[in-house]
Amino acid sequence: MTTPTLNDITSCLSAYDPDALPVRDAQRVIRDFIEPVGAIEQVALLAALDRVLGADIISPISVPAHDNSAMDGYALRGADLSGASPVTLAVVGSVFAGRPSGVIPGSGECVRIMTGGVMPAGCDSVIPQELVAAIGADSITIAPNVIRSGDNRRFAGEDLMAGSAALRTGKVIRPADLGLLASLGIATVPVARRLRVAFFSTGDELRSIGQPLDAGCVYDSNRYTLHGMLTRLGCEIVDMGVVRDDPQALEDALRHACEHVDAIVTSGGVSVGAADYTRQIMAKLGDVSFWKIGMRPGRPLAFGRIASNGHSAFLFGLPGNPVAVMVSFYFFARDALLRMMGADAPLPMLKVRSAGAIRKKPGRTEYQRGILEHDGEGRQSVRITGSQGSGILRSMSEANCMVVLHDEQGNVDAGDLVDIIVFDGLI
Template identity: 55%
Template sequence: MSRIAEIAAALAGYDPKALSVDGVQAFLASLVAPAVVREGESVPLFEALGRVLAEDVISPFNVPPHDNSAMDGFAFDGALLETPPPELTLRVAGTALAGAAWRGTLATGDALRIMTGAVMPAGLDTVVPQEFCSIDGDCVRFPANALRRGDNRRFAGEDLKQGRPALLQGERISPAALGLLASLGLPAVAVLRRLRVAYFSTGDEILSLGDAPREGAVYDSNRYTVFGLLTRLGCEVVDLGMVRDNPAALAAALHDAAGRADVIITSGGVSVGEADHTRAVMQQLGDMAFWRVAMRPGRPMAVGLIPRAPRAGPAVLFGLPGNPVAVMVTFLAFVRPALLQLMGCNAANAAPPPLLRARSVAAIRKKPGRTEYQRGRVTSVPGALPEVRIAGNQGSGVLSSMVEGNGLVVLHHAQDSVAPGDEVDVMMFDGVM
């Protein structure tokens, strides 16, 4: 039994002519599991942004390495607050600066002027902010009820404990994670190699940039949106350009892509059309499934495995629709989570970002039985849920509405029409593309 047939047999209610969005996501999670990237390499921190950790990062020491002050002020023994007078007056014995331990001597009841980040000397456990204080010669005075014992002190290891994982295998390195790695004194980090993705557009009606316009033809936008989506995701991209709807050319392009990449993405030619050879060539070369997904836009879709060198395992193929918006929607809904899984991300990092809950400004027509993704524009409302309104023409070929919108209103499979004021889910573009 082929891998595609095996997954289909195990998927409850599988119907390639009316596959739900949830069904597609479950199918793809099973399909890509054996092809996850395993090979690692070490890269400098400045090259690590967006990469996936190949192993846990263990903290070699406590961060911070010592108790220190959380702000500028005066450090003192917090025991003085246990039975305090209304106001405390303490002698200032010196000043502790960040970057070096204070080496002076403290008498009982002394305070120490201290800067943010400076080491807390032994016996001192509380810091009063300087704005609470008044200075009189070598004494500091402040109201005793302004704080509690231990206030404004950072503990050693409060951020990271020595010997404990600071970051976990499968995490994508964010700007914050870069700073965390630097705080551990690590000049380089072990990451998985980049996922290699080859892509091309198909169709005789497609023009490349620089071609003269002609009647009935359109310029290829899909290559550029797919390039942008893959680059933002951190993939190594292999652009194979545009391939004419010719069986020999299509077969050569798929062989070339399989030899050079882990994943192949095509756009166009996967619906049932007499003039399209893409579907037939894919069936001839690989283990394929062709779907009509219960969604809008983006109904036709193909997935499969294209053979390559025996020891390398097959390349995973995603055949996306030809309409520009459908390409982007199917990429965000299906391909992006699958690619994150293939990149070696752990479950938390491969999961789609949480959907934003917003209130629809206007009515939206919808029938149960399919998932709809409508381009929307979300705006914030002080003290209330954000509002969303539909952005522009919702045709699957109208790319301008993807630019005008800042998210996709997700109308789920069983959901009915939306009335003005109803709450809806929104997949925000910020974070996914």
């Protein structure tokens, strides 16, 4: 099958206009153009955290392997319970977790059992020790209607049946997944290999930390935020520093990157005021589109695939303003990079009431920095951080969430529900 070009994909959009592209259309184009890397490697279980699962994990055993007790108490036959009067049962043995017993209680008998202990044959219920009305030397008395038949019994395979899928391909492995895999006795895990991503900033005005800050120059912050965001995604990263505003320097940087990595993320050089050679070089190296996206902040974006000496890499050309870089990364590059790893982990949105009014014109998507708060009764609300200029990185640091105001949305009144994306664990 022939790999589709960007033109093939954009031709499927109605009224495609690269100078006025809605967020959802840009996201769709990127999603349809991206291809997973596909390479799988085996890693030790403890090294699998935050990696993308490369194949289904089929459970080799049933979990639990046997019917067992969910409580410390007494295992009994539900048929011995009476709904009207107390019941006294003889205690004929004990069962401890990990030490199955051959005791088989008959009618009118029970067995003392610990949490996790294998249910004796014939028993189908457990009364917790604290609910027993009276405990004698060799008997217990149970008050009426304290438990029902079948209570506090875990069934074999209740968590997982042998032969069923414990985890599916594409899942990002979290701490609970490590525990689940350990419960199955699985020591190594197939995961997608780490994505190799190069990143650099462009601009003669940029200086790296440690360099003198000449008149008219600024320190490059974008590489540091990109370093953090790419690291959070679990990428193997290559920091290429600052590339000056020079056609040959840019071409050399792109060629070198594309020959060694899977994806390239740049900041700056894609706005209307950028030199014409940016488009010419990217067009020379591959299939790249330049868009003006209906969003704020982060309007300019370049996306495509470039090639050099038989190697290719996906390219994400982000704007240069610090907040615009972060917003563009999270709403365009993040999902694409995860798809390259074989994962499908969309940003989780929550609906929260706005603490105040927010001005917004329909026709573009706005991402405003917000602070999610709780009042004394535990109710949540969100307020924006104040000035939303795309160069005010401090407001991004102060915020703990992003308020997403969609394309068709207008002004927000205090008390209206808005969508937010919480930063915790994300940035």
